[in-house]
Amino acid sequence: MSDHSEAPVTPVGPYEPPYYAAVFTTVRTPDQSDYSETNARMEELVKDVPGFLGMDHAQTPGGLGITVGYFRDAEALAQWRSNTEHRAAQKRGRADWYESYTLHVAKVERSHGFTRTRVPRSPTAG
Amino acid sequence: MSDHSEAPVTPVGPYEPPYYAAVFTTVRTPDQSDYSETNARMEELVKDVPGFLGMDHAQTPGGLGITVGYFRDAEALAQWRSNTEHRAAQKRGRADWYESYTLHVAKVERSHGFTRTRVPRSPTAG
Numbered sequence: 001m002s003d004h005s006e007a008p009v010t011p012v013g014p015y016e017p018p019y020y021a022a023v024f025t026t027v028r029t030p031d032q033s034d035y036s037e038t039n040a041r042m043e044e045l046v047k048d049v050p051g052f053l054g055m056d057h058a059q060t061p062g063g064l065g066i067t068v069g070y071f072r073d074a075e076a077l078a079q080w081r082s083n084t085e086h087r088a089a090q091k092r093g094r095a096d097w098y099e100s101y102t103l104h105v106a107k108v109e110r111s112h113g114f115t116r117t118r119v120p121r122s123p124t125a126g
Numbered sequence: 127m128s129d130h131s132e133a134p135v136t137p138v139g140p141y142e143p144p145y146y147a148a149v150f151t152t153v154r155t156p157d158q159s160d161y162s163e164t165n166a167r168m169e170e171l172v173k174d175v176p177g178f179l180g181m182d183h184a185q186t187p188g189g190l191g192i193t194v195g196y197f198r199d200a201e202a203l204a205q206w207r208s209n210t211e212h213r214a215a216q217k218r219g220r221a222d223w224y225e226s227y228t229l230h231v232a233k234v235e236r237s238h239g240f241t242r243t244r245v246p247r248s249p250t251a252g
Contacts, residue, residue: 009189011151011228021149021232023194025137025182029242056151058184058192063135066184066192068149070230094240102137102239104196106147106232113228114220116155 012054012070014111019053020071021108026101027064035097038089045085051076070108077105138180138196140237145179146197149230153190157222164215171211177202196234203231 028035046052051072059065071077080086093101154161172178177198185191197203206212219227 009153009186011153011190011226013151013228013230021147021230023147023149023182025184025194027135027137056190056192058151058186058190060135060184061187064137064182064184066182066194068151068192068194068230094242098240098242100137100239100241102140102237104140104147104194104234104237106234108230108232111228111230113226114224115226116220116224 011113012056012068014113015053015070015072015108017108017110018073019108020074020077021106022069022071022077023104023106024067024069024101025064025104026067027099028097029099031096033096034092038092042086042089045083046080049076049080049083052080137239138182138194140239141179141196141198141234143234143236144199145234146200146203147232147234148195148197148203149232150193150195150227151190151230152193152227153225154223155225159222160218161223164218168212168215171209172206175202175206175209178206 043055046055046069049071053070053072055070056068057066069080071080169181172181172195175197179196179198181196182194183192195206197206
């Protein structure tokens, strides 16, 4: 649900399990009219859902797109799922934007993260 | 773990829950030496794991990469996690290829898919 292009990019998480991940994998059609605007709106809307933790998005040009939304619990996910604007966007997606998609809703049992430690090139006092 | 470029791309389909999804989100360093070869090898290796269901990958150029591996059960996932070559690749990834990453291991509770139905342009009998 995202076309992030701002730098720098950082992966979401990890959070303390359990939490939920909604994995949305898509192949899009050539007709992407209104997609960007709707997508931007959805990105704003989802932030208002209590328990929304964050979202990762990657898009291979001309290929697969993957969006993963992270939610604290099933209630947060249910609230997002039942959002009226979100439902309208899903309907439009099936009508126009998506050639195919799969949604996997999953409860995260464990997670971990890694961030590279940079060694300073020229250490200075203080 | 994938740089799929073959067409056509199709998202891994919904399976009957429960199954596992390992969501691996990455930001890479400028040093990608040996990455493609190792990645291709991992893609082959994981197919030998009993219970491996499939893999989705998307990569925003210069941005986030997301790989999702799907496994029938925790045993399949554990077998992949303990694979010797896989562990060596992970170590190399932390040393050279990844600026940061997060791994979320999650049990899929529900899933569904959508595939566009094409209306034939000129219907023919038979």
